[in-house]
Every structure is written in C-alpha cells, then in structure tokens.
Amino acid sequence: MTNIAKPYLVFLADAENPTLAKTALGVRDWARKDCAGQLRLTPSTLDIGLPDLTPSEAAARGARSLLIGVAPVGGQLPAAWQGVLLEALEAGLDIVSGLHVRLETFPALAEAAARLGRTLHNVRHSKIAFPIATGRKRTGRRALMVGTDCALGKKYTALALTQAMRAQGIDATFRATGQTGIMISGSGIAIDAVVADFIAGAAETLSPDAAPDHWDVIEGQGALFHPAYAGVTLGLLHGSQPDALVLCHDPVRTVTSFFPDYPLPTIEAAITAYLPHAQRTNPAARFVGISLNTSALDEDAARRAIENAGARTGLPAFDPLRFGIAAVVDEMLAGTLEAAFAAV
Amino acid sequence: MTNIAKPYLVFLADAENPTLAKTALGVRDWARKDCAGQLRLTPSTLDIGLPDLTPSEAAARGARSLLIGVAPVGGQLPAAWQGVLLEALEAGLDIVSGLHVRLETFPALAEAAARLGRTLHNVRHSKIAFPIATGRKRTGRRALMVGTDCALGKKYTALALTQAMRAQGIDATFRATGQTGIMISGSGIAIDAVVADFIAGAAETLSPDAAPDHWDVIEGQGALFHPAYAGVTLGLLHGSQPDALVLCHDPVRTVTSFFPDYPLPTIEAAITAYLPHAQRTNPAARFVGISLNTSALDEDAARRAIENAGARTGLPAFDPLRFGIAAVVDEMLAGTLEAAFAAV
Known part of the structure; x- marks a missing residue:
C-alpha cells in the first residue's frame, strides 16, 4: 500500500x-x-x-x-x-x-x-500481485456503490454513507477503488489498473473477512452499461459480494459522459441489469437506496427528483451531499436484521 | 505482436x-x-x-x-x-x-x-499499450464466441467456424484472445492480461475496421456468470461489437469448473443474459448458433443433445468437432442479408 x-x-x-x-x-x-x-x-x-x-x-x-x-x-x-x-x-x-x-x-x-x-x-499502479477470485462467501457485511455512468457520485456516496454509519455507532470502513479515494483514505486498490484476470480477486482482497456486524462501504467504478469500463464494474461487483447496493445516478444526465452515442439507462433498467449479476456471488444482494447527484438542480427541483426516484423504485432516495442519507442506513440495517431473522 | x-x-x-x-x-x-x-x-x-x-x-x-x-x-x-x-x-x-x-x-x-x-x-503478456475503448461502430462483420463457462470449446468453435467459412469462400479471420489461440494463429491479444481499464479497448484493437463482407471470428474468454473472469468476458463482448454470437456450452457440465458452488446457467438463461450487453455496443447483435461440446457423449447422445438445444432455442445447434457447423454459417449469412435488405 x-x-x-x-x-x-x-x-x-x-x-x-x-x-x-x-x-x-x-x-x-x-x-x-x-x-x-x-x-x-x-x-x-x-x-x-x-x-x-x-x-x-x-x-x-x-x-x-x-x-x-x-x-x-x-x-x-x-x-x-x-x-x-x-x-x-x-x-x-x-x-x-x-x-x-x-x-x-x-x-x-x-x-x-x-x-x-x-x-x-x-497511486493508480499497484505493485501487489492479486489472486484469482475464489467466489467464497466472506464474513461481515458489504455495501457497494454502482451507477448508471462514471463520475456521478459513487465515491462521494460511499464516503458520506461511511460517515453517516459511523455517526450512528456502526463499525464501517470506506474501501477505495480509485485513485482519488486512495488519496483521501490513504489506502485501497486502483481496481481499473489491475490485470483483467484479477479484477474480482482484487475486489475480494479489498474487503476481507470481517466481524459479522462490520460493514465495508466500497467505492464503485464505471458502469455496467459503459462501452469502455463495464468489465471493471462487473469484476468489482462479483468480487465485492455486496449485501447492499446503492444505485448512483445523475437525474439531468441523458447520455454517457464522453460517449454521446450511449444513452443512460433509467434507474429501473439499471436495477434490473445489476441485480442478477450481484446475486451470482451473493444471493442475498439487494438495492437499499438511490443516490442522486442533484448538483445541477436547485433545492426544489432536487427534492422533486428525489421524491420521483423514491416513488419509482420504492427505495430511499437521497443526495449524499444534501439530504436524506439516514433513511438508507436504516434500510441497510433493516435488511441485515431481516436476514438475521431469516437465518434463525 | x-x-x-x-x-x-x-x-x-x-x-x-x-x-x-x-x-x-x-x-x-x-x-x-x-x-x-x-x-x-x-x-x-x-x-x-x-x-x-x-x-x-x-x-x-x-x-x-x-x-x-x-x-x-x-x-x-x-x-x-x-x-x-x-x-x-x-x-x-x-x-x-x-x-x-x-x-x-x-x-x-x-x-x-x-x-x-x-x-x-x-505470450500472455502484451507489451502494447491499448487505448480506452471508443464505442464507435466499426465496419465489417464480427462473430464472437461466448459461453456458460471457461474451457468448453469457445476457441475450437471459432477455429472451426473460420475454417468452414473459408471453405465456403467467405473472407474470414480467426482472432485469438488467449495464449493458445495466439500460439496457433501466430498473433492476437491475450485479453485477460490487459490492464482492466483497457479490456474493451484491446478488443476494439483486435478486430479493426474491415471490408463490409469480411468476418472476424473472435475467440471468447470466460463467462458472464464466472465468479473470477466475468469482467474480462463483458469487456471483450462490448469491445468486439459482435453481429453474431455463438453460445458455447457443455451439456454434461452442471457447475462451473473449479467453482463447484456456482451452477451453470441454462442455455436459455445464458442467451437472455448476454444479449442486452451485446446490444449495448451493437444493437443488431443476435445469437446465430449453439455450439455444444459433446466430447463426453456417444454419437447418439450427442445428436440428442444437439437436437434438444436446437429445439429449445430455435437456433442451429452443432458440435464443431463432430457435425452441423454449416447451418450456423448459413444463419450468420442470412442475418447479414436481412440486415442488408433492412438497410435499403
């Protein structure tokens, strides 16, 4: 490191x-x-x-x-x-x-x-050799940020979520997967710099076995719909084995940044696309919130966008830099309790 | 190279x-x-x-x-x-x-x-620096082998398909994406050795613009369901922009090789999973055949497995090392003609 x-x-x-x-x-x-x-x-x-x-x-x-x-x-x-x-x-x-x-x-x-x-x-280059992923389910809890595009708030969402969880007394660790996150936190893995065969293995290494009530809050990368970076996204998703997924989206963006021929999916289509891939390595994976980057909207428009996203998905929607993150933490913990009861 | x-x-x-x-x-x-x-x-x-x-x-x-x-x-x-x-x-x-x-x-x-x-x-290591993928649609035609797992016949299918197409007078090039393919053909890109950010970019480099009736027949890697290698598979799929997909499957294999906790998908589920990702970079992408590795079956059982796969999917099914590959070539060319008529 x-x-x-x-x-x-x-x-x-x-x-x-x-x-x-x-x-x-x-x-x-x-x-x-x-x-x-x-x-x-x-x-x-x-x-x-x-x-x-x-x-x-x-x-x-x-x-x-x-x-x-x-x-x-x-x-x-x-x-x-x-x-x-x-x-x-x-x-x-x-x-x-x-x-x-x-x-x-x-x-x-x-x-x-x-x-x-x-x-x-x-920072982008790791000198560590990573193993091939094993697919073995690890102990502890994990949340992964995923998105409809690059550069719309996955890192900020993970940082804010970690902060909010800690403020509630939850044992949570931010796990950086990109150079900025590593610069902020002082450690992590630049997942897009890993040799392709080892993407999921590096993601497994990044969030190792942990105490049952510990949460790793993992910064996402790219998007499953991105014509250049989707491979990184899918390997990170498989290796992270998230219990909780947060979908990050920019409500005013209509096409992929720098790829104007690639329209963004709706949030419903994104959830539908991500979930089966997540459940391949963790059948309990589920979405717990929608993180909207409303930086281009005034407060009224931001609140309307958030209400709209919440109504469409039935999930807590929020802007991590503005309002509403506590509901997502509640949803994550509720899911954990349900899973704990289901396991009894 | x-x-x-x-x-x-x-x-x-x-x-x-x-x-x-x-x-x-x-x-x-x-x-x-x-x-x-x-x-x-x-x-x-x-x-x-x-x-x-x-x-x-x-x-x-x-x-x-x-x-x-x-x-x-x-x-x-x-x-x-x-x-x-x-x-x-x-x-x-x-x-x-x-x-x-x-x-x-x-x-x-x-x-x-x-x-x-x-x-x-x-051979696995490339000294070439690849570009970030552009997502720009390229000229020429492409076929990509995809699978329900690793090591079940994607390379052999691509080699046999290339051979069959050439025998019919079609201008076709085998494009190797793994070390064995590179050793056989003398060129190619070991796609799983590329830095993760450049998987799709390397795939774009491997099958450049070509004459309208030229086919690149691209060796696949991994599987979209594979807990270690799916990232490679998705990047290769996006960058290859295939017009034609061939699903490779082993009808007697029930779990992922070396990952016994990961059951193989059915061929129907595999087609459903691959197609939307393929259509992200080439909306005309479609499946043209099912390649079965029947090496563990006697001839009668192999023919039954092939008939079954064909009936379930409505696509030509074949074992590239045994029988039936010509029907897939016909299906690929029929699709091309339909596309040509549709474009008039």
Missing part, C-alpha cells in the same frame, strides 16, 4: 471542467485539512477555493506533496506539466499521480526525484 | 487432466504440422499422441521452441520445471509460455537465455 506524505499542494493544471478535476475536488471535500493550497496554470483554470500557492510557497507552509488533481482523458501526462513537476521536486515536494502513465517513465522526473530523494507515487 | 519460431516441442509436465492441457491439445489439433513432439515428465502424464522427445532429440529433428502446453491454476511456474526449461535452452530451443508469471523473473532462465541467445516468449 502507498503511504503518502501530507499536506498536499493540489495541482489543477489548466483544467476548466470540473469533470476533469474529480481528484482535486474529492481531496478538497473529504480531506480538506490535508490540503495546503492549489496550483493553477492559467487564470481561467478551475478555482476549488484553496489558497493559490507556488511549489516553493506551499513547501514553506508545510506542504509535503504535489498532488495531480486532474485526469486527462486517456491518462497520459501532458509534456507541458513537466516543468511544474520538476519545480515541485526542487522545492521539496513528493509527487502523487493517479494517471495511467508512471511518473518515472519521464527521465527528467526520475532523475530529479533520485537526485533530490523525493518519492514519485503512482 | 509475438513472432514465434516453429516447430514446437510440446511440454506437458506431469499433467494428467486434459483440462489443464488446453494449450497442448489446441496446438496439436489446430497446428499439428508445427508440432515436432511432446515432452512428458512422468509415465502417467497425458499422452497427446505426438512422439516423445527430449529437448536434444527435438532440436535434432528441427524443433525451434519448447512450448509450455499446460496451465497450472493461478498461472505460476512450478519450481520443478526449471531444470527442463534450462535443458531446452541449452539444446537450442526458445521457450514459449502462456503463464501469468514472466519467464525472465526466474534468474536462471533469464541468465541462460541471455548467454545462449534464446528468446523467452511470454
């Missing part, structure tokens, strides 16, 4: 679109105390509300790592970033990257890091 | 179970002229009908490579094999491996290969 030195200087490059800055926004929202500042390359770059600092200024304020907070499509490292990254290494910062390409494949970065004694963290 | 020197000395180690010797059997059946002999470590090792040769004897008869024809569960290299592999390198043979572990991670093998100028082929 990676051990990252904090606080962070969050690097936003020239990203203007929040969709490309998921990592930066996630770390800001869920590890705010670990963020010393932000580094933006142009005046029109997204401002995430942290102090603007150069690498030297950040180091002087105690920052330990420059965190690459934007994810270019395809995961490559733009050549224009190298100067800034070298400046950060010279200023005394490690570099934390969630990109597909490894930082050390750039000779100038590898040389500077070696010379200065800095660490290049490639 | 890998370029392998032939003929082969096929190494069977001490495997007694044909299920573990898929690679050896595949190369013998579909590239018989490229097999100089077999190398077995014990008298009870499976005999695949090739001359028993030592590495030196094989080299003297013109063999160029020792091909590891058995696949231990988990893909590791048993320590006991190293002596034989060193002997092969000394005798003048390259080594061809489809295991997960790379041959050069064994220092003695790496040293001997470097000293002797031999090549260590790790």
Whole structure:
C-alpha cells in the first residue's frame, strides 16, 4: 500500500471542467485539512477555493506533496506539466499521480526525484500481485456503490454513507477503488489498473473477512452499461459480494459522459441489469437506496427528483451531499436484521 | 505482436487432466504440422499422441521452441520445471509460455537465455499499450464466441467456424484472445492480461475496421456468470461489437469448473443474459448458433443433445468437432442479408 506524505499542494493544471478535476475536488471535500493550497496554470483554470500557492510557497507552509488533481482523458501526462513537476521536486515536494502513465517513465522526473530523494507515487499502479477470485462467501457485511455512468457520485456516496454509519455507532470502513479515494483514505486498490484476470480477486482482497456486524462501504467504478469500463464494474461487483447496493445516478444526465452515442439507462433498467449479476456471488444482494447527484438542480427541483426516484423504485432516495442519507442506513440495517431473522 | 519460431516441442509436465492441457491439445489439433513432439515428465502424464522427445532429440529433428502446453491454476511456474526449461535452452530451443508469471523473473532462465541467445516468449503478456475503448461502430462483420463457462470449446468453435467459412469462400479471420489461440494463429491479444481499464479497448484493437463482407471470428474468454473472469468476458463482448454470437456450452457440465458452488446457467438463461450487453455496443447483435461440446457423449447422445438445444432455442445447434457447423454459417449469412435488405 502507498503511504503518502501530507499536506498536499493540489495541482489543477489548466483544467476548466470540473469533470476533469474529480481528484482535486474529492481531496478538497473529504480531506480538506490535508490540503495546503492549489496550483493553477492559467487564470481561467478551475478555482476549488484553496489558497493559490507556488511549489516553493506551499513547501514553506508545510506542504509535503504535489498532488495531480486532474485526469486527462486517456491518462497520459501532458509534456507541458513537466516543468511544474520538476519545480515541485526542487522545492521539496513528493509527487502523487493517479494517471495511467508512471511518473518515472519521464527521465527528467526520475532523475530529479533520485537526485533530490523525493518519492514519485503512482497511486493508480499497484505493485501487489492479486489472486484469482475464489467466489467464497466472506464474513461481515458489504455495501457497494454502482451507477448508471462514471463520475456521478459513487465515491462521494460511499464516503458520506461511511460517515453517516459511523455517526450512528456502526463499525464501517470506506474501501477505495480509485485513485482519488486512495488519496483521501490513504489506502485501497486502483481496481481499473489491475490485470483483467484479477479484477474480482482484487475486489475480494479489498474487503476481507470481517466481524459479522462490520460493514465495508466500497467505492464503485464505471458502469455496467459503459462501452469502455463495464468489465471493471462487473469484476468489482462479483468480487465485492455486496449485501447492499446503492444505485448512483445523475437525474439531468441523458447520455454517457464522453460517449454521446450511449444513452443512460433509467434507474429501473439499471436495477434490473445489476441485480442478477450481484446475486451470482451473493444471493442475498439487494438495492437499499438511490443516490442522486442533484448538483445541477436547485433545492426544489432536487427534492422533486428525489421524491420521483423514491416513488419509482420504492427505495430511499437521497443526495449524499444534501439530504436524506439516514433513511438508507436504516434500510441497510433493516435488511441485515431481516436476514438475521431469516437465518434463525 | 509475438513472432514465434516453429516447430514446437510440446511440454506437458506431469499433467494428467486434459483440462489443464488446453494449450497442448489446441496446438496439436489446430497446428499439428508445427508440432515436432511432446515432452512428458512422468509415465502417467497425458499422452497427446505426438512422439516423445527430449529437448536434444527435438532440436535434432528441427524443433525451434519448447512450448509450455499446460496451465497450472493461478498461472505460476512450478519450481520443478526449471531444470527442463534450462535443458531446452541449452539444446537450442526458445521457450514459449502462456503463464501469468514472466519467464525472465526466474534468474536462471533469464541468465541462460541471455548467454545462449534464446528468446523467452511470454505470450500472455502484451507489451502494447491499448487505448480506452471508443464505442464507435466499426465496419465489417464480427462473430464472437461466448459461453456458460471457461474451457468448453469457445476457441475450437471459432477455429472451426473460420475454417468452414473459408471453405465456403467467405473472407474470414480467426482472432485469438488467449495464449493458445495466439500460439496457433501466430498473433492476437491475450485479453485477460490487459490492464482492466483497457479490456474493451484491446478488443476494439483486435478486430479493426474491415471490408463490409469480411468476418472476424473472435475467440471468447470466460463467462458472464464466472465468479473470477466475468469482467474480462463483458469487456471483450462490448469491445468486439459482435453481429453474431455463438453460445458455447457443455451439456454434461452442471457447475462451473473449479467453482463447484456456482451452477451453470441454462442455455436459455445464458442467451437472455448476454444479449442486452451485446446490444449495448451493437444493437443488431443476435445469437446465430449453439455450439455444444459433446466430447463426453456417444454419437447418439450427442445428436440428442444437439437436437434438444436446437429445439429449445430455435437456433442451429452443432458440435464443431463432430457435425452441423454449416447451418450456423448459413444463419450468420442470412442475418447479414436481412440486415442488408433492412438497410435499403
């Protein structure tokens, strides 16, 4: 597992679109105390509300790592970033990257890091060899976030759910499956970087046997309907063996992000598609809630969207960043009690 | 792509179970002229009908490579094999491996290969970086083999179908997605070795745009119901964008190989499960045949099983190694003609 030195200087490059800055926004929202500042390359770059600092200024304020907070499509490292990254290494910062390409494949970065004694963290890459999945049912309880698309709130839902469960005294652990989640929590497995044969095996490793009343709350990835990433989603679903599924959806999104020819399924169609696959490795799997990303709606419209989703599915619907998450926790626990009674 | 020197000395180690010797059997059946002999470590090792040769004897008869024809569960290299592999390198043979572990991670093998100028082929590992899938519909026609489990005839079905189509004058290419297929055909992508994010992208790369009447006949992998490998299967299905699907099934198998807690689906349930996923990236996808592996049945029982599968699904059913494949080719072409008329 990676051990990252904090606080962070969050690097936003020239990203203007929040969709490309998921990592930066996630770390800001869920590890705010670990963020010393932000580094933006142009005046029109997204401002995430942290102090603007150069690498030297950040180091002087105690920052330990420059965190690459934007994810270019395809995961490559733009050549224009190298100067800034070298400046950060010279200023005394490690570099934390969630990109597909490894930082050390750039000779100038590898040389500077070696010379200065800095660490290049490639959070997306795991050096652990995972086993082939066994399909054996594990002890403890698991919740998995699934979605109608990428980038619509699966990680935030899992983080908020973990927080709400802990607030109720439930023993719950957030399990990160993507680079941002790993950066926030400090551990996890970048499941989309695992060799394809081992996706489900890595998911089994991520949430091991646990006490009967312990919950792992697992960050989801991709979507079963996604033309590029569905394989990751299905392997994660099988290996996670979730007791509880939360469907994450954006009520104003009509097509798959970056894949305009691929319409999103309805929430009913998504539930119908996910459930049999989930029940293959855990026959007790069931949906316990609908998490709506209502960030594009005003409060009235958000409440209407949530009421609509709840009425259509008969499940508690909520926006984890706005209102209603307690009902989902109740639904999860009710299901657990029912299962416990059924087992008597 | 890998370029392998032939003929082969096929190494069977001490495997007694044909299920573990898929690679050896595949190369013998579909590239018989490229097999100089077999190398077995014990008298009870499976005999695949090739001359028993030592590495030196094989080299003297013109063999160029020792091909590891058995696949231990988990893909590791048993320590006991190293002596034989060193002997092969000394005798003048390259080594061809489809295991997960790379041959050069064994220092003695790496040293001997470097000293002797031999090549260590790790067919399962691709050095190519694949793109993220685009989901863009490609030109040309594609058939994909899918199954109710692993190891029940997807590769053989694809090879036989390619052969039958060519015999009818149809321009068809076998596309290998596993190590045995790659060893037989000399090219392909070991799809289960691709990084998870790129499964569908690798599948798109494997069957590029082609002439309108050209068919790629794509070897399948895993099964949508498999607790370890379903992610690979779904990514391959999405990226392949098949026009025609052939369901491969073993009528005497009741549970998933090596996963006895996982019953196999019926052929009807399998079709119902696969089709919506296939139609996500190619709305015209349809099943054109049922390929039964009847190797455990006598001829009468095999014919009954095939009739039964045909009657239940309304599709041509066949055993590619026994009888009936022509009807599937007809069904594929009929579908193509219907599609062509529908497009007018």
